[in-house]
Amino acid sequence: MKIFKKEDKMSSLVSANSNLLPVINRFGIQLGFKEKTIQDICKEKEVNPDFFLAIVNTYTDENYFPEEELLSFSPLLLIDYLKNTHNYYIGYALPKIERLLENIMANCGENYPSLKMISSFYQKYKTELLLHLKHEDEKEFPYIVELYKTRKLRPGQKSITEYENEHTDVEEKLSDLKNLLIKYVEPGYNHNDMNEFLQALFQFEKDLYDHARIEDAILIKQVSMLENELKPNEVR
Amino acid sequence: MEENVFIIHPSEIIRKGLAWILQEYFKMEITQLSAISDVNSFAAISNNLIITIIQKGASLPAETEERLRKNNQLFVVSLSASTDKEGLVEGYDYDLNVLASNLEIQKLIQVIRKSASKSKPIMADNGDLTQREKDVIRQIALGLSNKEMADKLNISIHTVISHRKNITEKLNIKSISGLTVYAIMNNLLDISDINPEELI
Structure with missing residues (x-):
């Protein structure tokens, strides 16, 4: 399955995998994304985008392991x-x-x-x-x-x-x-x-x-x- | 256990006659059906003694028969129109013919009742479990340790463990409480044997 990047639209993420909805809710992010990218919305909501991606990608792809992002968030x-x-x-x-x-x-x-x-x-x-x-x-x-x-x-x-x-x-x-x-x-x-x-x-x-x-x-x-x-x- | 008798025969004379004889001697709930497929509406009956009397040569719809047999004590009696003495044919538990006397009919019902009370309370289909594996599940559900089970069943602990392994593989149920629920659901144990609030 596709690995999401900061430049992807937030709407594409939910369209690809609706099971992620409760997951992104936990970051305080809700529907009504307009054309905003993952990066944009994370900035608005003061969410660390690397962290956000590490989580959603782990949910999306069983084999995904966020090596690069691992050290970038606490x-x-x-x-x-x-x-x-x-x-x-x-x-x-x-x-x-x-x-x-x-x-x-x-x-x-x-x-x-x-x-x-x-x-x-x-x-x-x-x-x-x-x-x-x-x-x-x-x-x-x-x-x-x-x-x-x-x-x-x-x-x-x-x-x-x-x-x-x-x-x-x-x-x-x-x-x-x-x-x-x-x-x-x-x-x-x-x-x-x-x-x-x-x-x-x-x-x-x-x-x-x-x-x-x-x-x-x-x-x-x-x-x-x-x-x-x-x-x-x-x-x- | 309640008793249900189904008389399934296209001839109204035979249905009513047989029902009259049975009602005279036994207090039984009798359902008369002219077509075999009508029995499908009764497939959900459970925990009863069911006697179906059907025309010789005919058989119950397979799916319904399987379901009734699984959840009840089902006896299928063939009713032949002739006096030939070919005896019991495969697919029926008992046979009867239209010339049978009242006494013969009474006897048949008594034999069926006796056989029903003798056999254990309904044992549902337990898949491929062997009798020994069922014994082991029953003991697991009652909370016995491997050692206690080995003593009780007169087998080695090693054998107990190997039974447990096979059971888990066959059923795909791993937890002790899961196996307890299995035992109840499949009539290996009665719910009154255990305290459901204290599932291990």
């Missing part, structure tokens, strides 16, 4: 962006999925054990995901912010890779949830409700996947680089 920007994304999940994406699930439950018969199980399973998944997001918001991100401010590694400090390894694998349950529905749900539900729910799960899975790639491809790499830079100072 990971603190990235953390703000990731926090915004978490808020989007907590405040919009998850409530939407839940609404759709509630619709299904409201329109199916009383005696429907499989859907009750699906509903409990979803709750289980949600709890796990929220815990995961909380771990990043409250432990991992503050560590990174402090590291960039003090430029010092505290003795015995966990590295970013160690923080990452503490994560549970939240993708697993989401994929199980989809498979259970696709393969084993029994008739007796409303098709339209179920389709909407399943489509929302697919969309959310894709969002999370891209989100994780941004963390892995940009944030973790940036922070690891800094950690390695700081290590020899510690020894001395």
Whole structure:
């Protein structure tokens, strides 16, 4: 897929990939681009264009890795962006999925054990995901912010890779949830409700996947680089 | 379990006669249909004992039969118009002929009821899982560790682990709670066996 450049029109970006809409919203950018380029709009909104491009291109192309841009913006920007994304999940994406699930439950018969199980399973998944997001918001991100401010590694400090390894694998349950529905749900539900729910799960899975790639491809790499830079100072 | 009887036959005399005999001896819900395809409207029935009596040589629409069989205990009885004694033909569970006495009809219903109560509560199609793999899933869902499962099923831990690996590959479900939901959805366990609020 095409890699976007500063000179490209902002409108072409959304036309090429409408999934980017919530992404650019997180930068405070909204529809009504007129003929403005990415550069123009970033300037207006006081967004670092290299950072903006690194994000949208990572979403657009799986193999894209923003090597050049990597050093031109601070990971603190990235953390703000990731926090915004978490808020989007907590405040919009998850409530939407839940609404759709509630619709299904409201329109199916009383005696429907499989859907009750699906509903409990979803709750289980949600709890796990929220815990995961909380771990990043409250432990991992503050560590990174402090590291960039003090430029010092505290003795015995966990590295970013160690923080990452503490994560549970939240993708697993989401994929199980989809498979259970696709393969084993029994008739007796409303098709339209179920389709909407399943489509929302697919969309959310894709969002999370891209989100994780941004963390892995940009944030973790940036922070690891800094950690390695700081290590020899510690020894001395 | 509710009982549904479908009498599907083009002859009104036969439909009404048979229905009358059945109603006299058994309190059963009887649906009379003149065309086989009309049974399609009932394909969504589940968790019932269903007896369909159809003209010998005819068969239920494949898709509907499959669905009814999956979600119910379905018995298909052939009704032949002649007195020939060729016996049970493939594709039917029981046979009956128009000259059967009241007593023979009663007996048949009793045999069917007995067979329905004997077989386990509806087992849906579990894909390609072996009986052993189903045993393992049931234990996983009940929260047993590999060691406990090995002891209970009299197999080695190594075997338990290899079963688990095969299950995950076959079903593409990885989490323990996902497998628990699978077990309920496929009638390997009843929802009352576990606490759904505490999915592992």
